[in-house]
Amino acid sequence: MRLQGFGTKGIAGDLSAGISKSIDAVAGGMGNALLAGVNPVHGLYTVLAATPIGALFTSSVFMNIDSTGALAATAGSMLLAYPAEQRSAALIVLTLVTGALMLAAGLLKLGFLTRFISNAVLRGFLTGIGVNIILGQLGDFTGYASSYGNKVVKGADTLLHAAQWHWPTFLVGLVTVVLIVLLDRTRLSKFSLLIALAVASALVPLLNLAAVPLVTGLGALPDTLPRPVLPDLALIPGLIAPAFALAIIALAQGAGISQAYANPDGKYPDASRDFTGQGAANIAGALFGGLPAGGSLGGTAMLVKGGAQSRWANIFTGLFAAIIILLFGTLVGKIAMPALAGLLIVVGYQTIKFGEIRKVAHTSGRSLAMMAITFVATLIVPLQWAIFIGVALSFAVFAYQESENATIVEVTTLDDGFPVEQPAPRTLPSNTVTALNARGSLFFAGARNIEEDLPLVDETRNAVAILSLRGQRELGSTFINVLERYARAAQVSGNTLMLSSVGPAVLEQLEETGCLAVIGADNVFPAGAPGESARLAYKRARHLIT
Numbered sequence: 229m230r231l232q233g234f235g236t237k238g239i240a241g242d243l244s245a246g247i248s249k250s251i252d253a254v255a256g257g258m259g260n261a262l263l264a265g266v267n268p269v270h271g272l273y274t275v276l277a278a279t280p281i282g283a284l285f286t287s288s289v290f291m292n293i294d295s296t297g298a299l300a301a302t303a304g305s306m307l308l309a310y311p312a313e314q315r316s317a318a319l320i321v322l323t324l325v326t327g328a329l330m331l332a333a334g335l336l337k338l339g340f341l342t343r344f345i346s347n348a349v350l351r352g353f354l355t356g357i358g359v360n361i362i363l364g365q366l367g368d369f370t371g372y373a374s375s376y377g378n379k380v381v382k383g384a385d386t387l388l389h390a391a392q393w394h395w396p397t398f399l400v401g402l403v404t405v406v407l408i409v410l411l412d413r414t415r416l417s418k419f420s421l422l423i424a425l426a427v428a429s430a431l432v433p434l435l436n437l438a439a440v441p442l443v444t445g446l447g448a449l450p451d452t453l454p455r456p457v458l459p460d461l462a463l464i465p466g467l468i469a470p471a472f473a474l475a476i477i478a479l480a481q482g483a484g485i486s487q488a489y490a491n492p493d494g495k496y497p498d499a500s501r502d503f504t505g506q507g508a509a510n511i512a513g514a515l516f517g518g519l520p521a522g523g524s525l526g527g528t529a530m531l532v533k534g535g536a537q538s539r540w541a542n543i544f545t546g547l548f549a550a551i552i553i554l555l556f557g558t559l560v561g562k563i564a565m566p567a568l569a570g571l572l573i574v575v576g577y578q579t580i581k582f583g584e585i586r587k588v589a590h591t592s593g594r595s596l597a598m599m600a601i602t603f604v605a606t607l608i609v610p611l612q613w614a615i616f617i618g619v620a621l622s623f624a625v626f627a628y629q630e631s632e633n634a635t636i637v638e639v640t641t642l643d644d645g646f647p648v649e650q651p652a653p654r655t656l657p658s659n660t661v662t663a664l665n666a667r668g669s670l671f672f673a674g675a676r677n678i679e680e681d682l683p684l685v686d687e688t689r690n691a692v693a694i695l696s697l698r699g700q701r702e703l704g705s706t707f708i709n710v711l712e713r714y715a716r717a718a719q720v721s722g723n724t725l726m727l728s729s730v731g732p733a734v735l736e737q738l739e740e741t742g743c744l745a746v747i748g749a750d751n752v753f754p755a756g757a758p759g760e761s762a763r764l765a766y767k768r769a770r771h772l773i774t
Contacts, residue, residue, distance in 0.1 A: 239537070239538075239540060240535075241535030241536060241537045241541075242535070242536055242537055242538055242540040242541040242544055243540075243544055244535050245530075245531045245532075245533075245535050245536040245541040245544075245545075246531075246536075246540070246541050246542070246543070246544025246545045246547070246548055247544070247548050248419070248530065249292065249527060249530055249531055249541070249542075249545045250275070250544070250545045250546075250547075250548035250549040250551075250552060251419060251421075251422045251548075251552065252421055252422070252527070252530060253275040253279070253294055253527070253545060253549050254272060254275070254422075254549055254552050254553070255421040255422050255425055255571065256271070256294070256295070256421065256571075256575070257271030257272050257273075257274055257275055257294070257295055257519070258271045258272060258443070258563070258568060259271070259297075259568050259571050259572045259575065260274075260295040260296065260297060260299075260300035260519055261295070261300070261519060262368075262568055262569075262572065263297060263300035263301045263304050263361065263364065263572060264295075264300045264301075264303045264304040264307065264319065264519055265304040265307055265308070265315060266304075266307070266315055266316055266319050266519075267316065268443055269454075269517070270316065270319060270517055270518060270519050271295055271300075271519055272549070272553055273454045273513070273516050273517045273518045274294060274295045274513050274518035274519045274521055275294055275295075275545065275546055275549045276453065276454065276516060276518075276546050276549055276550055276553075277454075277509075277512040277513045277515065277516040277518055277546070278293050278294065278295075278509040278510060278512060278513035278518050278521040279292065279293055279294055279509070279521075279542050279543075279545050279546045279549075280542060280543045280545070280546035280547070281508055281509050281512040281513075282505045282506060282508060282509030282512075282521070282542070283505075283539045283542035283543055284505070284508070284539070285501070285504055285505035285508045285509075286497065286501060286502045286504070286505030286506070287486070287491075287497035287498040287499075287500075287501030287502050287505070288485060288486055288489065288491065288497035288502050288505075288523075288528075289491045289492060289497075289538060289539055290489050290491075290528055290531055290532055290536055290541070290542075291482065291485050291486070291489070291497070291502060291505070291523050291528055291542075292523070292524045292527030292528045292530070292531055292542055292545070293482075293505065293506055293509040293521050293522065293523055293524065293542070294521055294524045294527050295518070295519040295520065295521050295524075296478075296481065296521075296522060296524050296526075297357065297358075297361050297572070297575050297576065297579055298353075298354060298357040298477055298481065298579070299474060299477060299478055299519070299520045299521065299522055300519055300520075301357055301360055301361055301364065302357070302473065302474055302477060302615075303319065303322060303470075303474060303519065303520050305610050306322065306467075306470035306473075306474075306610070307319060307322070309466075316517070317459075317460045317463065318460075318463055318467065319517075319519065320457060320459050320460070320514050320517055321459045321460055321461070321463040321464055321467050321514070322467050322470060322471055322474070322520060323510050323513055323514040323518055323519060323520045323521075324459050324510070324511060324514035324515075325464060325467050325468060325471035326471040326474045326475050326478070326510050326520045327506075327507045327508070327509070327510025327511035327512075327513070327514060328471075328507065328511065329471055329472060329475040329507070330475050330478065330479060330503055330504075330506045330507030330510060330522075331503075331504060331507025331508060331511065332507070333475065333479060333500075333503045333507070334500050334501060334502070334503030334504030334505070334506075334507055335504060336500075337500045338500060338503065339483070339486075339498065339499030339500035339501075339502070339503055340499070340500075344622055344623060344626060345476075345480050345618075345619060345622050346595075346598055346618075346621070346622040346625065346626075347588065347595075348588045348591070348595040348596070348598040348599040348602075349598050349599070349602045349618040349619070349621055349622045350480055350618070351581070351584050351585060351588050351599050352598065352599035352600065352601065352602030352603040352606070352618065353477075353602050353603070353606055353614060353615055353618050354579055354580075354581075355579070355580050355581075355585060355599075355603050355606075356602065356603045356604075356605070356606025356607055356614065357576075357579060357606060358576045358577065358578075358579030358580040359576070359580070359603075359606075359607065360379055360576075360606065360607065361572055361573070361575060361576030361579065362383075362572075362573050362576040362577065363379040363380060363382065363383035364379050364572075365569040365570075365572045365573050365576070366382070366383050366386045366387075366569075367382070367386065367569075368397075368401070368441075368565045368566055368568070368569035369397070369398065369401040369566055369569040369570060369573060370386055370390075370393040370394065370397065370398050370401070371393055371394025371395075371396075371397035371398060371566070372386050372389055372392050372393050372394070374386050374389075378608070379607070380607050380608070394439065394440075396435075396437040396439060396440050397437075397439070397440050397441070397565075397566045398566070399431070399437075400428050400429070400431055400432065400437065400440055400564045400566040400567055400570075401428075401566035401567065401569050401570040401573075402570065403424075403427070403428045403431060403567075403570075404424045404425065404428040404566070404567040404569075404570030404571055404574075405424075405570040405573060405574055407420070407423065407424035407427055407428065408420045408421060408424045408570070408571065408574045409574070411423055411424065421571055424567070424570070424571065425563055425567050425568070425571060428564060428566075428567040428570065429442075429562060429563045429564040429567050431564075432562075432564050440564050440565070440566060441564070441565040441566075442561065442562055442563065442564055442565060443561050443562070443563045443564075443565065443568065444561035444562070445565070452554070453550055453553065453554065454516045454517055455516075456515045456516060457515065457516070457517055459514060459515075471520075473613075473615050473616060474520050476615055476619060477522070477615055478506060478520065478521070478522025478523065479503055479506065479522070481522050481523050481524075481525060482499075482502050482503070482506055482522050482523030483499050483502070483523075485502075485523040485524075485525055485528050486498075486499045486502050486523075489528060489532065492537070492538070502523065506521070506522055506523060509521055510522075526578070531545075585599070594625065598618075598621055598622070598625060601617070601618075601621060602614065602617065602618040602621065605617045605618070627672070627673070628673075633667070633668040633669070633674075634666075634667065634668030634669050634670065634673075634674030634675070634677040634678050635652075635667050635668060635677060635678065635681050636652040636664050636665070636666060636667070636678055636681040636682055636683075636695075637649040637650065637651065637652055637664065637665050637667055638650050638651065638652045638653060638662060638663065638664055638665075639663040639664065639665055639696070640663070649665065652664055652681060652682070652683055653683050654683060654684060655683055655684045655685075655687060655688060656683035656684065656685050656688040656691050656693055656718075656723065657688070657691060658688050658689045658690055658691050659689070659690050659691060659773055660691055660692075660773070661691075661692045661694065661766060661769040661770060661773065662683065662691065662692070662693050662694070663694045663696070663762070663766070664682075664683075664693055664694065664695045664696065665695075665696045665698075666678055666695060666696070666697060666700070670700060670703055670704060670707040671704035671706065671707065672704065672706055674707075675704055675706040675707035675709075675710050676706070676710075678707065678710060679710040679713070679714070682710075682714055685714075685717050685718045685721050685723050686717070686721060687721075688718075688721055688723055689721060689722050689723070690722055690723065690773050691718075691723045691724075691773065692723065692724045692725075692726060692769035692772055692773055693718065693723070693724070693725050693726070694726045694727075694728055694762070694765045694766065694769055695725065695726065695727055695728070696727075696728045696729045696762065697727055697728070697729055697730050697731070697734060698728075698729035698755065699729075700731065700734055701731060701733055701734070702733060702734065702737070703734055703737050703738075705741070708737065708738070708741050708743050711725070711727075711738075711743055711746075711747065712743050712746045712747075715746050715747045715748075716746065724748075724751060724769070724772055725747055725751065726747075726751040726752070726753070726765050726768070726769060727747065727751065727752045727753065727765075728753045728761045728762045728764075728765040729753070729755045729761045729762065730752055730753065730754050730755060730761070731754075731755050732754070732755075735752065735754055738752065750768070751768075753765045
């Protein structure tokens with residue numbers, strides 16, 4: 229299959245977008261590495277490999293694949309189980325396994341599964357991530373080291389002990405936040421992160437704030453490009469479940485980009501191919517010590533806003549990031565830690581989309597509850613379990629709604645020949661033919677609801693119920709049992725159940741399960757030309773009751 233999205237017509241726009249995004253990626257990558265609790269070099273290395281490699285394989289022309297705050301914070305919570313000296317090795321394996329799971333999801337065409345993750349759940353999770361990011365930076369931002377473990381409690385403790393803050397540290401962090409907010413409202417918005425980091429960090433030597441910690445305190449920074457590293461495969465078993473959670477988060481975020489940004493030809497990307505691209509990006513990133521990466525909505529928006537015209541924009545992003553590391557790597561170590569913390573607090577705040585939260589809250593009480601439950605779970609339990617809770621909640625609510633929507637309706641014909649639907653009668657009328665339609669899911673609880681809504685036949689005599697299965701491609705075993713019980717109950721009282729518009733696969737199910745024998749082969753009418761099956765069923769039904 230020929231890869232679309234490469235061209236030279238808009239190369240100037242790609243260059244401009246790539247330069248702007250590379251600066252943002254270097255600063256943001258360092259911050260995300262800090263979120264993950266590892267050396268900032270891992271964030272720098274992510275954009276060198278994951279971003280350009282991902283651009284080669286995604287269906288989306290503009291999707292920016294990079295470390296994100298949500299992924300970094302989640303990875304950081306998972307890496308806490310490892311001692312500090314083993315954390316980098318565990319990170320590389322975590323990125324590798326995450327990539328392998330994403331790649332498998334793409335190759336197996338599992339893009340359709342993202343539709344089952346509720347927007348309310350995803351919004352609650354991302355909001356919780358944003359709050360966690362903010363709370364997790366309060367220590368570096370204020371210089372106060374809380375002794376509590378939970379971020380919510382730690383944040384509250386930090387705020388209650390403002391008198392013990394290290395005020396020079398707080399000043400540097402505050403200047404960073406103010407500068408980003410102000411610059412984002414100007415033409416320099418694309419460079420706001422870099423300018424804010426540079427200016428705030430420059431205050432340390434200018435004001436002789438020697439006690440303010442610098443990035444160099446985290447470890448040595450690179451002055452060369454990374455070399456490939458071999459993952460410690462012995463760590464894989466303990467990282468499969470965390471990688472699965474990361475893959476879900478990344479793929480859900482990436483699916484949002486697939487739906488939000490059309491390709492230059494006006495068509496929307498294929499989610500499964502975007503899964504493949506994200507998987508390839510993470511595998512490449514792992515080999516160079518990168519963080520877990522996924523589709524970045526903010527990064528994609530920045531590229532498009534910056535004039536991106538093709539896949540070259542993401543490739544240029546990686547290229548210019550390499551140049552920044554080679555020429556300015558030693559300067560990176562002089563960035564002040566509270567400046568990075570301030571940057572991440574802004575990132576965390578921007579993750580909280582208040583407009584989207586209001587939209588979910590005003591949709592329904594059920595949506596609000598799902599969002600709230602996921603949000604609270606994100607704050608009080610490990611993040612990998614929070615996303616599992618959210619996904620399970622999405623499936624549970626979906627199944628409940630499907631079962632609640634399952635019902636039986638009666639179909640009647642108006643004088644002008646148009647069919648209309650109305651609630652099915654509680655009792656099947658005697659000496660008549662009643663046409664019924666099954667609506668909603670015919671599986672599990674939905675089948676039980678259907679059974680409860682079928683007209684009673686105990687007091688009915690000489691009647692026929694024609695149940696249309698139009699559009700049903702498969703029947704669950706629960707619904708097949710419902711059909712058998714209803715057919716037998718009808719026959720005891722001298723009535724008949726017929727099925728119309730039965731597709732080939734459903735007909736085969738009825739035959740192989742023995743249900744066809746219970747209903748009677750003469751009472752089952754296969755789907756054919758529009759209206760033909762129902763006409764034949766009605767003709768036989770009239771013959772039976774006369």
